[in-house]
Amino acid sequence: MPASTVALRVKPNRHFPFYARHPWVHAHALAAADTEFACGQIVDLTDHDGNWLGQGLANPDSKLRVRLYSFDPDRALDDSLWAERIDAAIDRRRLDSQHRAGDDEAERLVFSESDLLSGLIVDRYADCLSVQFTAAGIWRFRDTIVNHLMQATGCRAIKIQIDQRTARLEGMEPIDTWFNERWAADEGETEDPFARPVQYRQNGLNLSVDLRSGQKTGGYLDQALNHAQAARYLTGRRVLDVCCYHGGFGLVAAVSGAAEVLGIDSSEAALQQAAENVQRNSLSNVTFRQADCFDALKELAGESQQFDAVILDPPRFAGSRHQVASAMRAYARLNALAIDLLPPGGILVTCSCSGRVSVADFHDMLTDVGKRRRRDLILLQTRGAAPDHPVAASCPESEYLKCVIAQVH
Incomplete structure (x- = not known):
């Protein structure tokens, strides 16, 4: 060391x-x-x-x-710094009494640069933590960080992950391990606490997350409030949820009064988890189709299908500044295909999690799509991530999520 x-x-x-x-x-x-x-x-x-x-x-x-x-010459990088930053991050989530997550719910506790802990992401799902290290340097202090997280949260188990992409970029080996309430996975404990999905609640739904095979830290908690806000526009509507993952927007819409929801995703594992969430919440108005998002939208148009609302929540298209131009073309194509399925007065909920794409860029793309399709888009709301995903003023890259709710004429 x-x-x-x-x-x-x-x-x-x-x-x-x-x-x-x-x-x-x-x-x-x-x-x-x-x-x-x-x-x-x-x-x-x-x-x-x-x-x-x-x-x-x-x-x-x-x-x-x-x-x-x-940035203080008198503040050294030692064990106490990581503990103080973790405590401050947890306390920050308690400032907003309205959006404070309950013990059986989910929340992001540490958001990397936004909590002055670059390279560390921590999500809580009920009484379990999912921790992602995205920087090799801070991995040196993993024992201090994991031990303090266990002490500070009282959670029964912690899942530790370094994904393949991070490992490649940071010159590390991928990591997939866990710590239980006895603190170490190699101290005689044989049952993996994450062998089965972890149960939690969100937006009034009973959900589960597979911390073994889920994306990033398991789910997408940044969209939680956007799920609820979008659902307010979808009562009584036939809804298409594209890139639905575990159900996200569509499940909240269904339980909030949508007439029918069709979810599309390319991942069989994600759709299986979504179907389990449908069953767990006794919903009868949600179905799924496995397909690529672009192919699915073209196929639905070919079937002369129409929806009262289309939701687009695709994966990140721009991972670097060199990919922004191609990402904007992909967003334009995806949104144009979605608009073709909407009647006048239909609702478009469209998202981008590409930090390199600004809100202005995203709005300009929608303006251009409307012009090319000869449709008027009325932007009802432009939203960002949930409050447990704060933004560091010194690191504007931490403001990455765009969620636009629009009416199409």
């Missing part, structure tokens, strides 16, 4: 983001290092003239070479 601290300089005129406390130091912003440094090495970042900017953790195998955690 690296113990010493190494100093790294940024190139001339590349220091301004760190005055604003931005936590990411990309490799191309750094001057050539005088010494080698290891993954997890504590770094004192300086400007080109040697003036101290902040302290972080290095990863020589990642394009995101340093993640900064302290």
Whole structure:
């Protein structure tokens, strides 16, 4: 384990983001290092003239070479820092009394940069935690982080994950392990607490999440309030829910009075979980079809189908700035296909989780789609992520989710 601290300089005129406390130091912003440094090495970042900017953790195998955690020269990166940041993140979720999650519900407890813990995401599903490490540097402190999470939350089990994509980008090995109430998976405990889906409640529904095979930390908690808000426009309507995953928008619409819901997703496992959620909540007005989102919309148009509302919640189309142009074309195509299935007065709920795509970009895309399809789009609401996904002013990339509710004429 690296113990010493190494100093790294940024190139001339590349220091301004760190005055604003931005936590990411990309490799191309750094001057050539005088010494080698290891993954997890504590770094004192300086400007080109040697003036101290902040302290972080290095990863020589990642394009995101340093993640900064302290901008106070008197605040070192030690075990107490991680504990304080975790406690502050949990307390932050208790500030909003209206949206405070109950013990049997789900919430995001730690949201990486937004909670000043770059590379750490923690979701709570009832009495279980799902933890995703997205940075190799902070992995060095995993024991401290896991132990404090167990103490601070009192949860019975913690699932730890490093997914394939993160492992590739960060030069790590994928990780899929767990800790139970005895704190360690290798201390004689034989039953995996996540061998079966974890039960929880959300928006009045009884749901479950498979923390073994689910996306990211298991589900998509950022859309929880958008599910409920969209459902208010869908009473009595025939609804198409595209990229429905575990049911999300469609299930809340169904229980809130939608006449009929058809869910589309390309994942057989996701649809199986969605079907179980339908059965668990005794819903009779929801069906599913396994298909690619683009293919499904074209097939439904070919069948002369029409819906009173279409929901689009696709995966991220732009993972980097180089993919933004192609992502915008994909969003335009998807939304155009959806609009073709809507009569005048129909409701379009359309989302983007691509952080590189701004709200203005997304609105411009919808304007262009309306022009090309000769339809008027009236934007009723533009929403973001739930309050348990706060945004760090110093890291605008943490404001990633767009959810537009529109009426189409």
